[in-house]
Amino acid sequence: MATTKNTRGNGNSSRKSTTAAKKNGSTKKVSSEMENSKFHQLFMDELKDIYWAEKHLVKALPKMQKAATTEELVNAFADHLAATKEHVSRVEEIFDLMGVKPVAKKCEAMEGLVAEAQELIDEEEESVVLDAGLIIAAQKVEHYEIAAYGSLRTLANHMGHTEAASILEQTLAEEKETDVLLTQIAESSVNEEAMSEE
Template sequence: MSLNSLHDLYVEELKDLYSAENQLLKALPRMAKAATAPELKAAFTEHLTVTQKQVERLDQIFEELGVSPKGKKCKAMEGLIEEGKEIMQEDGEDSVIDAALIAAAQRVEHYEMAGYGCVRTFANLLGYEDAVTLLQETLDEEGEADKKLTELAETVINVEAEEADGEEGEEEEEGEVEAAPNAKKSPPKKPAKK
């Protein structure tokens, strides 16, 4: 499709969001499974239900436009999900992995908020009042998801991750004290001659 009008751009951006949401429908169950904190698992599972409703809203908009939602792959969401997969494959402290999952999920939310904000504005300019209402509802939900993830990060997950870091540091310090009597000290390095 060529972009010769704002309407063309509107349809293309809607298709991109449709692809993004459908990719997310597949990724959220994996993210919920990878999360260890019950609150984070619940947040991902809840957002899966919300995302299903968002896809239904997009279906409604496409139906009113008389256009198929298919035909475009959202490469940005594909990349964001790929980054999330990399996190899920990492070894590490559970709370730190959970903090990384939140960071990945928030990047997704911010991408979606930008996309929905644009198409809502396009719909408004084009006079698609019903679509404006539906898109604003989704935009509000994405904002709420982002706020919920921030709150979860600031009050639980990041705090636990930081505590895990502190415990690891204490273990290293204890190990250093024990090893110090047997350690050979290297002579100080001489400054290089100019």
């Protein structure tokens, strides 16, 4: 829970309670003052956005996995699907910490990135070149998620939502790991094989 400055009346008791809650890492109840702030609303809007994005990605990853031909890439997509389902649960946990029900707001960026990947699958015949394209599509998604989770963590820290920030940091680290793994797959074999295809 964030420490808030009360400029009206005697805010000593409310300041003490919010400070104590912050030390305990509790963000279960967000003060009405914080709920009404535009900064908090920005955080919640971004949370709704990534919630929709992750749920949309859960539907898209099996299609990317099915289209991939390289065993290493197939396994990477399978692992990322499992991780993405966990990320959905974590976002729901943050909604709970904020004291509100999970709500998704359509993420135009993720919709576009997934549509781009689907277009690639529809147009490119099954080959290692398709795998190279799928890696690019997946990394575009990862870079969006890295930006989203990094920004959310920063906002959470700024407001004193320490527990939420910790959850967001965990997901951010995993998104970065996935991006690195995809680069390794591309550089170790896929790109080289794709270049030799006619």
